[in-house]
Amino acid sequence: MTRAMRTSPTLGLFPLHSVLLPGATLSLRVFERRYLDLVSECTRESRGFGVCLILIGDEVGVPATPAKFGTQARIEDFSTGEDGLLHLRIRGGRRFRVDTTHVRDNGLLLADVDWCEFDSDDELRPEHATMGLILERILEQVGGEYANPPPARMDEASWVGWRLAELLPLQESQRQALLQMDDPHARLDWMLRWIS
Structure with a gap:
């Protein structure tokens, strides 16, 4: 299937050494140009980005190898810290499975994703x-x-x-x-x- 024919969304990925869970919050410090661009795009277009656990690599530098499952993140709050860096508070939303990845010219990892089903609202057994x-x-x-x-x-x-x-x-x-x-x-x- 070509990219033009895909119906699955493409998310910019922010690979971390932490797992973002649905409903949970994480604090991030953003300083790399690729992630500053991602935050700007997400803010401008009122959309989220993907957070995946890093399997191989680091949070900075060369794009890391992400886990196949991640969570869509929404920006809840942002500020400039005393260190001059952008500080974000993000909250986990819907889970997704990574189908394919590719790297943008600026080094940002993009993923074509398939959304996981929402959890049922079953009661505790x-x-x-x-x-x-x-x-x-x-x-x-x-x-x-x-x-x-x-x-x-x-x-x-x-x-x-x-x-x-x-x-x-x-x-x-x-x-x-x-x-x-x-x-x-x-x-x-x-x-x-x-x-x-």
């Missing part, structure tokens, strides 16, 4: 009730934007799973494995085994 209690305890300690979530969120398998994946002390490779799972109950099963 009885076998995952412990996971909800663990999340409640964590949220009591960390507070912040997740303090006092509505009860409906605490009963939602997908939301509980993503927040645990975000807040538990997991390795980035473990978060990536969770990001690649389509079933919110399977994510909770995996984390329950890990905690046990």
